[in-house]
Amino acid sequence: MLAFARFQFNFQVETPLHLNFYSGSMLRGAFGHALRHLSCMTKMPDCKSCMLYRSCPYPLVFEHPPQESNFQKFNNIPNPYIIEPPPLGNKIYQVGEVLSFNMVLMGQAMAQLPLIIFAWQRALQQGLGKERSRATLLNVIVEPDQPHAQEIYNALEGSAVQAYQARVPPLLAQTDALTLQFVTPLRIQKQGTILSREMTARDFLSALVRRYFLLLEFHGQNYHAPDFPQLLALAQAIDFQKDFSWCDWQRYSNRQQQAMSLGGVLGRVVLHGDLSAFLQMLQAGQWLHIGKETTFGMGRYQILK
Numbered sequence: 001m002l003a004f005a006r007f008q009f010n011f012q013v014e015t016p017l018h019l020n021f022y023s024g025s026m027l028r029g030a031f032g033h034a035l036r037h038l039s040c041m042t043k044m045p046d047c048k049s050c051m052l053y054r055s056c057p058y059p060l061v062f063e064h065p066p067q068e069s070n071f072q073k074f075n076n077i078p079n080p081y082i083i084e085p086p087p088l089g090n091k092i093y094q095v096g097e098v099l100s101f102n103m104v105l106m107g108q109a110m111a112q113l114p115l116i117i118f119a120w121q122r123a124l125q126q127g128l129g130k131e132r133s134r135a136t137l138l139n140v141i142v143e144p145d146q147p148h149a150q151e152i153y154n155a156l157e158g159s160a161v162q163a164y165q166a167r168v169p170p171l172l173a174q175t176d177a178l179t180l181q182f183v184t185p186l187r188i189q190k191q192g193t194i195l196s197r198e199m200t201a202r203d204f205l206s207a208l209v210r211r212y213f214l215l216l217e218f219h220g221q222n223y224h225a226p227d228f229p230q231l232l233a234l235a236q237a238i239d240f241q242k243d244f245s246w247c248d249w250q251r252y253s254n255r256q257q258q259a260m261s262l263g264g265v266l267g268r269v270v271l272h273g274d275l276s277a278f279l280q281m282l283q284a285g286q287w288l289h290i291g292k293e294t295t296f297g298m299g300r301y302q303i304l305k
Contacts, residue, residue, distance in 0.1 A: 002212075002220035003166045004106040004287050006084075007113070007152075008144040009137065010098055011124055017093040017133035024085040024184070024296030025251035026129060027101060031083065032062050034123035038115065061109045061116065064218070078211065080109035080219045081116075082289055084297045088184070088247075099135055102144070104287050107219030114161045117153055143167075169287070172279040172303070178271045180282075184300040185247045185264025187292040194292075196265050201240035204269065205278060206232055208290050212281045215288060231277060239272035264291070264298060 020026070036047075039058035044050045047059050054065055064077040084102035093099055103120075105113065117140055124135040140153040142164045152162040172178075188195045188207045195203055209231050217223045244265040251260055275282070282303065291299035 001168070001222060002106060002216045002284070003110060003168070004104060004284070005110065005164070005166045006102050006104050006143055006145075006287055008100060008102050008141040009117075009120055010100050010139050010141070011135035011137055013093045013095055013097050013099055014134040014136055015127075015131070016095060017099065017128060017135065018131065019086060019091050019093070019129075020249075021090055022085065022088060022184075022249045022251070022297075023101075024083055024298070027085055028083050028296040030123040030126075030128055031119060034126070035062055035116070035119040038119055038122060057112050057115055061112055077218050078214050079295050080106040080215075082287075082294055082297060084184075084300060093133075098138070104289075106215060106288070109219070110166065117161060121155070169283050172283045174276060174279070176273060176275060178275060178282060179304040180269045180271070180301045181304055182266050182268070182299070182301045184289075184297050185249070185262070185266055186290065186299045186301075187262070187264040188290070189292055194263060196244055196246060197242070199240075199242060199244075199265075201238040201271065201273075202232060202235045204240065204290075205235035205238065208278065208281050208285055209235075211288060211290055211294070212284060234274065234277050237273055238275070241270040241272070243267045262293060262298075268304075269301075 036058045039056055041056070042050050042052060047053055047056070047063065048065075050056070053059055059065055061081055062079065064079050066077060082104040084104065086099065086101055103116070105116070109116075117137070121137045124137065126132070127134045137155040139151050139155060140161075142150050142152050148167065150162070150164055152164050153159065188199060188203055190203060209226075209228070213223075213226060244267040246263060247266045248261060248263040251262060286300075286302060288294075289297070289299040290301070293299075
């Protein structure tokens with residue numbers, strides 16, 4: 001079982017804020033910097049050489065330590081969080097406007113929610129972007145788009161973070177056809193190339209299966225490896241229709257000290273066939289995303305009703 005939930009953070013803008021076409025990377029950088037500053041007790045420059053590396057909340061949430069996996073020796077463990085930025089497009093927020101974005105947390109990271117909220121408060125108090133634009137936290141809502149949405153923290157009242165119950169979304173009804181709409185760019189890589197028109201059902205569903213079961217193994221409970229060859233054989237038989245357009249955007253990497261182009265595809269995917277083995281994963285994928293660069297929100301889709 002993998003526990004996860006989506007949290008909406010609402011901030012009131014205090015100084016004009018300019019968001020570029022895709023703000024997920026900028027938000028992730030600001031959050032990571034604030035979380036490390038709040039969590040770090042030793043002030044060592046390198047987390048991996050710190051004696052607290054495997055107990056500190058910063059790597060547990062933001063840069064999960066490497067572990068052995070049933071897949072392989074895995075140095076890059078999928079992190080238990082996803083930042084979902086505001087909708088695509090350049091936008092200027094004026095003073096007094098509300099900036100809203102989401103964060104999906106999984107597994108043990110959910111126990112760190114009070115610290116995570118504090119880190120977001122600190123990050124936006126210090127300012128975003130080159131202009132160091134500031135904003136003040138208003139509140140945090142769990143599962144904002146669901147019937148059981150609940151305000152769990154009100155910063156204006158100074159209340160404690162309220163308890164909430166993580167609910168696994170119900171299994172999709174049996175169907176032989178699903179339509180998925182991607183709202184952030186999808187990056188599925190094969191042999192060093194990001195797939196677009198050449199993407200197949202096997203490519204898509206194997207990326208979904210791999211991400212779901214890696215997250216389940218490292219951040220869930222009672223993990224049992226599925227029959228991967230059988231799942232891939234089932235994926236091969238699915239009819240896969242796609243209507244994609246290419247989307248390019250750039251981000252600046254502080255680690256590599258250079259601008260990086262991160263292209264991906266937007267549009268719809270229609271799956272036809274025996275989907276029974278994939279329904280739970282397809283449902284959960286609306287929270288967990290799919291493909292590369294998911295931590296700053298890439299690969300988000302919605303199942304169209």
